[in-house]
Amino acid sequence: MYDWLNALPKAELHLHLEGSLEPELLFALAERNKIALPWNDVETLRAAYAFNNLQEFLDLYYQGADVLRTEQDFYDLTWAYLQRCKAQNVIHTEPFFDPQTHTDRGIPFEVVLDGITRALKDGREQLGIGSGLILSFLRHLSEEEAHTTLDQALPFRDAFVAVGLDSSEMGHPPSKFQRVFDRARSEGFLTVAHAGEEGPPEYIWEALDLLKIQRIDHGVRAIEDERLMQRIIDEQIPLTVCPLSNTKLRVFDHMGQHNILDMLERGVKVTVNSDDPAYFGGYVTENFHALHTHLGMTEDQARRLAQNSLDARLIKA
Ligand SMILES: Nc1ncnc2[nH]cnc12
Numbered sequence: 001m002y003d004w005l006n007a008l009p010k011a012e013l014h015l016h017l018e019g020s021l022e023p024e025l026l027f028a029l030a031e032r033n034k035i036a037l038p039w040n041d042v043e044t045l046r047a048a049y050a051f052n053n054l055q056e057f058l059d060l061y062y063q064g065a066d067v068l069r070t071e072q073d074f075y076d077l078t079w080a081y082l083q084r085c086k087a088q089n090v091i092h093t094e095p096f097f098d099p100q101t102h103t104d105r106g107i108p109f110e111v112v113l114d115g116i117t118r119a120l121k122d123g124r125e126q127l128g129i130g131s132g133l134i135l136s137f138l139r140h141l142s143e144e145e146a147h148t149t150l151d152q153a154l155p156f157r158d159a160f161v162a163v164g165l166d167s168s169e170m171g172h173p174p175s176k177f178q179r180v181f182d183r184a185r186s187e188g189f190l191t192v193a194h195a196g197e198e199g200p201p202e203y204i205w206e207a208l209d210l211l212k213i214q215r216i217d218h219g220v221r222a223i224e225d226e227r228l229m230q231r232i233i234d235e236q237i238p239l240t241v242c243p244l245s246n247t248k249l250r251v252f253d254h255m256g257q258h259n260i261l262d263m264l265e266r267g268v269k270v271t272v273n274s275d276d277p278a279y280f281g282g283y284v285t286e287n288f289h290a291l292h293t294h295l296g297m298t299e300d301q302a303r304r305l306a307q308n309s310l311d312a313r314l315i316k317a
């Protein structure tokens with residue numbers, strides 16, 4: 001089944017480039033940039049990837065991203081991810097990057113963006129992988145800081161397809177970012193947002209009504225609100241679900257409890273994605289395979305999930 005799932009043509013719609021930083025590349029970049037790391041080796045770092053919630057993961061994720069310093073570092077990160085896409089027949093990807101994680105450390109916005117966009121261009125030309133980049137605001141920071149990031153992005157507007165919202169969800173509702181999302185939309189950007197990962201269904205309502213999002217990132221807690229479920233089904237609003245992430249971060253205690261196939265069978269436009277594959281134990285195929293192993297996902301269900309991912313692209317190639 002793994003090989004069959006791997007060969008299925010699919011799109012990835014929920015992937016943080018910084019979360020694709022494998023420990024081997026992290027160590028190589030630390031050496032190249034002469035950065036001392038608090039872990040002795042790759043195995044020690046991997047052993048630290050045990051999380052009880054989103055925040056414990058984010059603390060390590062931001063620490064890991066500190067090795068990314070030069071344009072070439074961002075190129076190498078993105079190129080390594082695109083090679084994984086090629087190996088798993090991901091024919092289109094719409095990755096997120098978090099500019100504030102880097103600009104707050106003094107790395108210029110253009111350095112980050114140039115490295116990523118050069119790799120995405122090579123991915124299109126050399127690997128045949130379609131792509132659209134999503135600029136994600138960090139929700140634990142202020143809306144004013146998000147406005148500053150949007151200002152930095154405007155001269156490069158053609159490099160992006162949408163803006164998004166990620167980082168610590170609880171206590172940072174979508175309504176906090178209503179004005180910057182209004183501005184992003186008036187500048188021609190599409191919008192997406194993480195909502196209903198750890199946060200309540202109310203945050204999904206806000207993301208839909210206030211941020212006017214095209215897709216819900218995660219959204220698994222929608223199942224707690226029947227009226228919300230009906231809306232998501234009626235309007236066929238895609239959910240970018242990340243099964244391995246949800247179990248690693250204890251949104252579900254075990255993959256056997258995951259609700260993605262229940263949602264699929266109820267008519268929700270759910271898709272399968274890897275979120276932060278270097279930290280959560282696998283790329284898209286591993287996420288599909290876990291659904292087969294633990295939930296008995298059939299070939300027919302896998303085909304529908306893959307078709308949903310192609311239908312839910314913001315850019316139709
Ligand atoms: N799963 C996730 N939720 C929120 N912010 C993130 N940033 C990277 N991965 C994330």
Ligand SMILES: [Zn+2]
Nearest residue numbers: 016166194275
């Ligand atoms: Zn995410």
